[in-house]
Amino acid sequence: MPGLIIHATCVSCDAEHELRVGHGLGWAFEQHACHACRRLVSVAVAEELVSGPCGACGTQLEPWPVRAETEVIRARCPACLELTRWRVVDSDRWE
Secondary structure (H helix, E strand, O other), rough: OOOOEEEEOOOOOOOOEEEEEEEOOOEEEEEEOOOOOOEEEEEEEOOOOOOOOOOOOOEEEEOOEEEEOOEEEEEEOOOOOOEEEEOOOOOOOOO
């Protein structure tokens, strides 16, 4: 199934985030946060599976609610923890 890679910047602290959104048969991308790295990680999760540790530091990832659309993203930034809108810098389609 097609999806999007969205590059966005927090309006509060200018932290840059990359989100992958999309789904396939039995799985979907979900956004998780690493509190040690203070970044978002897009994880392809199946219904019966949970996310594992951060690939960069090994800290357990935590589900992070992000409402991602192609032009507006509202979420708490894992870098500054402000609940805010993010500027979408660009987005690319993937198959």
